[in-house]
Amino acid sequence: MKVNSLLNRFAQSLKPTRPFSWETVILLSLFSWLMFLLTGEWGLNSAASHQIITVCAIIFSLIGVTWAQFKHPWKILGLEIWPGIAALIICILLFRYLDEWLYFTGITWPVLWGALAAGSDFLKSQKSGKKSEFSLAEMRIKIVIVMLVSCLASTWVQFAFLIDHWTKEYPTIIAGDVSQSTFVVRVNRAAPPDTRGASILEAMVAFVQSEVEGKRWQEVKAWITKLTKGKLESSVKVRLPQYGENQWWELQAAIAQTENGYKLELFVIWNGPQTKSKLDYFRKVCEIRQIYDRRGGFPSNAGPFATLECQPGSERLSGKPKSIYNWLDNTKFN
């Protein structure tokens, strides 16, 4: 009995005072959202009825929220915020199926907000009946300024997306210290790990390995003789992901001939802008050796083959890279 009366009271409080009111629409939208959840639970996500229910739910929410806010507007610093809510719901309605919905919502929301605010101002002034020339001019200038401010906000969002795009293209700069910048601040404390130098070094080793490993010794010798710095750089950079910052990475190698093959020192040097005025580089020592017994059962009289062995790469080193071997460009082997 008690539960019943409680339920009754709850139902009474939910019941709209009049059929034609914003409470009705809000209840409709709540009902649609419930149905949306239920049909989603039943696995009908792609069914037409589910789609229709979704659109209904969004449109009812839009109408209900806008209507309610028209009657009892919430204000922040004297500005009504319902145009923002309505614009957000419209954005969800329009862009929810797009992959880049966040981007489109971001750049559309401020403009829609401004348009709705300006439009409602205009309608209100029409309604209240002040039609003197002066107030109309004032209204026009207000609409123009509101629209311009919202367009400016939209371009700001676009700029934030441009910066985000560039952070992906210049990962090494982002991993560094950006506190000197006049334009950007770091908001996410966890900076992305700075692995670009090491991964370029890996790509370099992979390139050398593909040219050397298992090849005949004569071929390898000829290849090393012809190898120049430019050739090395261009053929390694083709294998890298095409970032804008690639041109700031300089690849260099130093080579020395030993009795059993070659010693190879690989360098990856950062030449781009950075906060401290020093070069950063990564270094890795490798060795190309002759072997006579190739795994796989070749007869040993097929001549010597080459194999590549590398030590683990270095951490980030600072200063100017030095090597006891001969730099690649100014050496000629026979």
Place this chain on the structure above:
Amino acid sequence: MNPVTGIEIPYILPLRAFLLQALCLLVAIAAESYFFHSALKLTRKNSIAAAATTNLFAAVIGWLIFFYIAYFLLDLIPALTPIKHDLAGYIFLNQYSPLLGSAIILVATTIFIILLFFKIYTIKFMSKIQLLGKEAVVLAAKKRQNRYPLHSVVLWAHSCSNTLILTILFLVNWVGN
């Protein structure tokens, strides 16, 4: 319904750029509206409206041109690629190469001249469609002799506001370093 996934918190946001532009716009609007009020004899409200409209309009168009350059032109023309890299270094680390420095000076001077004419014509247009009050204030200047011509007033206002903005930028760079 697209679930709210795939939102990564970006590592870097251009919040300082937003603050800086807001500050520069406010200063420019305040300075220019003073000139419009005292020399063009607009009402306070209308002078602020004229200054705000021209400056905001210029800012929005400037952003659009910048986006066009940054997204398309810099990738389209290979000769501009160094400028793109320099621009990234400038935006993220505040270090500019001589190339970018001369480009900035050239572009800023061009923008200054273009904006001057843009502002003159915008204010003329605004007063023509009677956005600046009932009396078509600016164009009626000839009738009353004690008014300055529109061109020179806008030139004064524009140079003054740009000088202030330049000062702010210098201060920000010095204090920042």
